[in-house]
Amino acid sequence: MTAPPANTQAVHQGRYAFAAMVAGSVCLAFGPWLVRLADVAPVASAWWRMLLAVPALLLLAGFGQGPGLGATNRALCGLAALAGLFFAADLAVWHLGIMRTTLANATLLANGATFLLPLYGLVVLRQKPGPASLLALALAAAGMALLVGRSADVSPRHLTGDLLCLAAAVFYTGYLIVMDRLRRSMAPMPSLALATLFGAAVLLPMALLEPGAFWPQDWTPVLGLAIGSQVIGQGLIVYAVRHLSALVVGLTLLVQPAISATIGALRFAEMPGPHELAGAALVVAALVLARLPGPKTPNS
Template identity: 50%
Template sequence: MHHPTDPSAARTGRHAFAALIVANLFLALGPWMVRLADVGPVAAGFWRLALAVPLLLLLARPGAGGRVRSEWGLLALIVLGGLFFAADLAAWHYGILRTKLANATLFGNSSSFLFALYGFIMVRTLPKPMQAGAFALAIIGTALMLGNSYELSPRHFAGDLFAILAGFFYFLYLVVIDRARKRLGPMQVLALATTAGALPMLLFALALGETVMPGDWTSLVFLSLSSQVIGQGLLVYAMGHLSPVVVGIALLTQPAVTALIGWLAYDERLSATDIFGALLICAALVLIRLPGRESKAE
């Protein structure tokens, strides 16, 4: 955690919010790339991690920047985070095939609300009016965006359950990363977590009998670079400088960007309600960053 009186921390963290927004733009490309891949959805998650490992380890090497500490407890915590992330990807990708995309998006993003609530619990205080207003706008905006296409049905139950499970695992991953970033640089944290999650993802894919080896690597390489290296890289960096409340609300921009991709790539039309919901999420981001905005030190 940085302190306001530390000039170097202030300099390194001044672009954290912009990095967080860009991170969500790249992370939102993930479902599109999974859809384009010619391997199973869990296998796509494996390649997302495995292809990123060499580059992340290179970026995380001593002398490449960032803080380096060799503490076994910390390393074990980050490995656990990697396992949570692997479980999140496997459950969510598996659930996508068994429920509507809107259901999977809604339940998968439950981690955003949980992580924001975790932020309030950590500072042991009720949300300020500005924070509560931003949180409410984000919830309403998400509900409006997904309300038209969301559908509860017995035939979707298994997929919904896996999507809910994915959201919970991603919340646990975010908590681990938030704690680890207080003691280690972003690339070191991400490289360790990504490496730890790759093998379990491969085992999941093989257990499900999925096609693992692709005929075309294009979408998988793009998935790895965009979602894991750039998206997660910027997210983990930002989490070292912003509170869980800000991060949690910002994560809700992903459904809006995914909807925009669906419109541009697949002609999935956006209704007036969808657009209004997206605008409310944008308003929540503005509100959370108005004067009096919180910082990690609050």
């Protein structure tokens, strides 16, 4: 029996990509709620998320196509360690921010990597942004100014939480940049498994030194973070982005702030006002614009 053409294989493999992308985004959207439900300190919940996910990710790394864990060398381990460092810093400050601001703000502001990546391309790679990227950056800046400014009016605690979530976006941008380099030489799941393993190692001393509980009494929230957010959520998105356009990926990621805002309103009475709604609308518009595919070059 002859193998099907390569394009037929690609269609077959990507058949469930959109459903996987939506499901992954839904899983990630419940992450901030689980952080609040956890009976351990915020950084400790980040460490448990990473540690408990490692066995499942290492198992999944053995499946699929492309270079796996057996292809690692010193250079790839170094990249994985750097990705894990950025990922650990991202989760640590984000979990601290989740406890200090609304769930909607925590999710929206943490998506700042969408806007920081074009800025990285402009400043570091000297890539000239198109009109859509410039408009997205302007809308994002205006939207975040509204959200952060309103938090400053509400309470200093909310302002601190917003700034921590913005810092998480910076660290997550670094993680994405390093992971992009790592994935040029390794398959997605082995890359995620290694970055998670190194991230857990970085988070351990931070979690031990943090004031507050370290050992969970109720394991449900941290298991939900590990399985729901890290294994299923990240795993489905890592699979889906290989088969979907940037526009589809961006639009489906908007499921996260919508669900987080709904949970915040229903569970924690975090009802958004006109300033928050206006700022969120600007950030959502920027997210869509930032993920629109750019114009094709004549040689593409």
